Amino acid sequence: MKLGFIGCGNMASAMIGGIIAKGLYKAEDIIVSDALEASLQKARTELKVNTTSDNKEVVAKAEIIVLSVKPQFYEEVIEEINKEVKEEQLVITIAPGKTLKWLDETFGKPMKLIRCMPNTPALVGEGITGVCANENVTEEELNKAGEILNCFGSYEVVPEHLMDVVVSVSGSAPAYVFMFIEAMADAAVSDGMPRAQAYKFAAQAVLGSAKMVLETGKHPGELKDMVCSPAGTTIEAVRVLEEKGFRSSVIEAMKACAEKSRSL
Numbered sequence: 029m030k031l032g033f034i035g036c037g038n039m040a041s042a043m044i045g046g047i048i049a050k051g052l053y054k055a056e057d058i059i060v061s062d063a064l065e066a067s068l069q070k071a072r073t074e075l076k077v078n079t080t081s082d083n084k085e086v087v088a089k090a091e092i093i094v095l096s097v098k099p100q101f102y103e104e105v106i107e108e109i110n111k112e113v114k115e116e117q118l119v120i121t122i123a124p125g126k127t128l129k130w131l132d133e134t135f136g137k138p139m140k141l142i143r144c145m146p147n148t149p150a151l152v153g154e155g156i157t158g159v160c161a162n163e164n165v166t167e168e169e170l171n172k173a174g175e176i177l178n179c180f181g182s183y184e185v186v187p188e189h190l191m192d193v194v195v196s197v198s199g200s201a202p203a204y205v206f207m208f209i210e211a212m213a214d215a216a217v218s219d220g221m222p223r224a225q226a227y228k229f230a231a232q233a234v235l236g237s238a239k240m241v242l243e244t245g246k247h248p249g250e251l252k253d254m255v256c257s258p259a260g261t262t263i264e265a266v267r268v269l270e271e272k273g274f275r276s277s278v279i280e281a282m283k284a285c286a287e288k289s290r291s292l
């Protein structure tokens with residue numbers, strides 16, 4: 029058994045789905061534990077991985093361990109597995125606010141720690157993960173973790189002080205984007221478009237625009253200017269968005285998000 033997950037909820041399932049689909053690990057090489065029998069049942073039937081209700085069994089059987097419980101359960105889980113976990117095992121964390129220093133102190137021994145912040149588009153292979161590691165992790169081990177993260181999107185190594193920014197710019201960002209898509213669809217529905225069609229237009233507009241930013245390398249402002257013809261329809265929408273504080277709302281919301289992450 030090579031890869032273990034403690035906690036098999038939304039994020040672990042998204043990660044495992046990508047890892048198996050990309051063929052990096054076979055389902056039989058993965059073991060997961062969870063407090064909830066229903067989650068284990070789902071992991072057995074949908075992901076076909078090995079399951080256990082005992083977190084220590086994951087530690088005993090896996091070379092790499094992903095701590096995929098909510099941040100508030102980190103302390104009790106680390107306490108529970110601490111005797112079994114060995115210093116040569118790689119521990120990957122995905123919780124906001126749980127710093128390498130906090131993890132180091134909570135384990136109380138020189139562990140190899142990789143701190144990650146993924147996001148839910150991992151479910152469709154389009155996640156992005158911010159990563160940092162402590163001094164006990166070799167470059168080879170970091171690359172090994174990177175291979176796992178590449179299975180459900182891409183990753184960027186960032187200095188640890190930027191991890192709370194990663195939470196706001198990608199970890200939590202799908203929620204704001206979904207709100208934006210929903211609002212655009214509401215407007216289209218109010219102007220007479222059927223609901224399902226409105227979601228399709230709005231979502232595809234977001235997907236295509238994001239691809240343009242990533243693939244053209246052009247500044248987002250330049251791409252915006254390209255859509256705004258003089259005295260046209262788009263600049264009218266831009267005028268109202270500015271008047272209603274659109275950009276400032278996004279900036280303030282994201283700063284609140286990063287601050288919350290710092291406080292966890």
Ligand SMILES: NC(=O)c1ccc[n+]([C@@H]2O[C@H](COP(=O)([O-])OP(=O)(O)OC[C@H]3O[C@@H](n4cnc5c(N)ncnc54)[C@H](OP(=O)(O)O)[C@@H]3O)[C@@H](O)[C@H]2O)c1
Binds near residue numbers: 039061063098148
């Ligand atoms: N979802 C996101 O968008 C997102 C994005 C980036 C990072 N993350 C991070 O990913 C981590 C997991 O999030 P998630 O959304 O996957 O949460 P989740 O769906 O609640 O999954 C966590 C699972 O762990 C189980 N669990 C709780 N305590 C446990 C214990 N002591 N031992 C074993 N299993 C235990 C939970 O069971 P119960 O239901 O019984 O509690 C649940 O099934 C979190 O740290 C979160 O902050 C999430």
